[in-house]
Amino acid sequence: MAIKKQESLLLQNAREIQKQTEELIKHLEQRGIDEPNFSASSPAPPADDEYDALAIKVVQAAEDLILLTKGPLQWLRTFICSQHDLGAWQIALRFNLFTIVPLDRPISVSEVAATAKVDEDRIGHVLKLLASQRCFQETEEDVFVHTALSAFVANNSEVRATLAFQADEMFEAASLMATAVEKSPDSLDAAQSAFQLRFGMSPYKWYASNPERGSRFAAAMAGYGQMSRDPQGLRDRFPWAQLGDVTVVDVGGGSGHISLYLAQQFPRLNFIVQDYNTVMLEQGPKRPEFESVQTRVSFMQYDFYQPQPIHDAGLFLLRQVIHNYSDDKSVRIFKSFVPALEKCAIGTGLLINDMILPNLNARAKAEEHGLRQIDMAMLGGYSAKQRSLKEFAKLLKTADERLKIVKVHGEGVLGLIEVQLLRKV
Numbered sequence: 001m002a003i004k005k006q007e008s009l010l011l012q013n014a015r016e017i018q019k020q021t022e023e024l025i026k027h028l029e030q031r032g033i034d035e036p037n038f039s040a041s042s043p044a045p046p047a048d049d050e051y052d053a054l055a056i057k058v059v060q061a062a063e064d065l066i067l068l069t070k071g072p073l074q075w076l077r078t079f080i081c082s083q084h085d086l087g088a089w090q091i092a093l094r095f096n097l098f099t100i101v102p103l104d105r106p107i108s109v110s111e112v113a114a115t116a117k118v119d120e121d122r123i124g125h126v127l128k129l130l131a132s133q134r135c136f137q138e139t140e141e142d143v144f145v146h147t148a149l150s151a152f153v154a155n156n157s158e159v160r161a162t163l164a165f166q167a168d169e170m171f172e173a174a175s176l177m178a179t180a181v182e183k184s185p186d187s188l189d190a191a192q193s194a195f196q197l198r199f200g201m202s203p204y205k206w207y208a209s210n211p212e213r214g215s216r217f218a219a220a221m222a223g224y225g226q227m228s229r230d231p232q233g234l235r236d237r238f239p240w241a242q243l244g245d246v247t248v249v250d251v252g253g254g255s256g257h258i259s260l261y262l263a264q265q266f267p268r269l270n271f272i273v274q275d276y277n278t279v280m281l282e283q284g285p286k287r288p289e290f291e292s293v294q295t296r297v298s299f300m301q302y303d304f305y306q307p308q309p310i311h312d313a314g315l316f317l318l319r320q321v322i323h324n325y326s327d328d329k330s331v332r333i334f335k336s337f338v339p340a341l342e343k344c345a346i347g348t349g350l351l352i353n354d355m356i357l358p359n360l361n362a363r364a365k366a367e368e369h370g371l372r373q374i375d376m377a378m379l380g381g382y383s384a385k386q387r388s389l390k391e392f393a394k395l396l397k398t399a400d401e402r403l404k405i406v407k408v409h410g411e412g413v414l415g416l417i418e419v420q421l422l423r424k425v
């Protein structure tokens with residue numbers, strides 16, 4: 001029997017990239033969408049689940065090929081210097097380089113530096129690093145134009161807020177991750193989170209006492225919504241229209257950006273946005289979409305460790321809250337809904353819109369990596385974590401035996417877990 005020569009793993013990955021890229025192009029062609037390029041006028045890739053599913057296959061094969069080609073030593077060399085990339089982005093964001101570089105003409109480093117009020121030498125070095133990531137392009141020595149990447153940042157203030165809060169407070173806190181574990185090696189301790197060690201208080205207290213950063217955090221959350229396209233997933237994967245004329249209570253809703261979005265989509269629904277942080281709540285009515293839905297969206301200060309005061313809700317929404325808390329606090333939050341759910345109509349749901357960590361090999365590594373990054377962000381910020389479906393079920397049961405997961409709606413970056421308080425009719 002002829003011994004089959006082992007096929008090159010490098011070539012297998014290269015062929016996979018070719019095959020999956022062809023699928024991706026077919027998808028674009030079928031929808032009449034032009035291919036993306038690096039220029040500032042590049043069309044954006046489509047924002048739909050089908051495209052994402054194709055794109056992740058290309059990304060996985062490409063990332064595997066990069067690792068195989070570079071080998072461990074050179075892969076590590078690049079990776080372990082990532083904090084310096086973030087440092088350069090921090091400067092670019094803090095000194096507004098993205099908006100100083102005009103969208104319609106080249107600009108010299110000296111002009112950027114004069115507007116940013118920082119010396120030319122450092123601004124040049126920062127722009128050159130970013131340009132090596134195809135974020136800005138140096139068209140001639142010390143002259144820059146936007147690329148697709150930098151123009152996107154320039155044009156999107158919410159995404160800029162997301163980048164800036166990560167490059168500032170989260171980056172500073174992340175440098176103390178191991179120290180935080182050293183201080184509390186046996187279990188999660190919110191008082192010893194990396195953020196707490198860096199800033200002396202929890203993120204929420206810190207944002208409340210630093211209103212400028214607090215309002216940037218609210219915008220950053222909206223930017224995350226764009227990145228994960230989760231508001232659309234939330235809209236499409238749950239039967240909102242079937243709820244009828246009811247009030248949805250958005251608990252820990254921050255600026256209410258999600259309620260405002262859903263209110264625009266579903267004209268029969270009313271929303272109450274609850275948050276204990278008034279700085280976050282005050283952002284809501286300032287948002288441009290508020291005007292068109294202001295009769296149906298209201299804001300209310302409420303602390304979710306206290307019993308839920310709304311007893312005639314059609315649905316409670318708890319979005320991106322539980323991942324900020326340890327197990328015991330999550331149980332207290334779930335418990336706060338019980339007296340209200342006992343009084344609301346039978347079948348009233350508690351919809352948890354939080355990341356569900358995947359089971360082993362359920363998702364491509366490149367995709368799982370994105371989820372695990374946020375899991376680490378929760379550890380560093382709050383001594384908290386993301387959870388699997390099994391973990392959610394366990395916490396709900398500990399809060400009240402009658403709290404049951406009745407459905408997981410669809411699949412996306414964030415999960416959509418519908419919980420009901422099972423009661424006898």
Ligand SMILES: C[S@@+](CC[C@H](N)C(=O)[O-])C[C@H]1O[C@@H](n2cnc3c(N)ncnc32)[C@H](O)[C@@H]1O
Binds near residue numbers: 254275277305320324
């Ligand atoms: C990660 S943000 C999520 C915001 C929003 N739900 C979203 O999806 O964008 C968590 C929110 O919980 C709020 N929060 C924290 N502690 C709270 C408490 N004890 N009671 C009510 N809201 C609280 C924070 O102010 C913040 O707006």
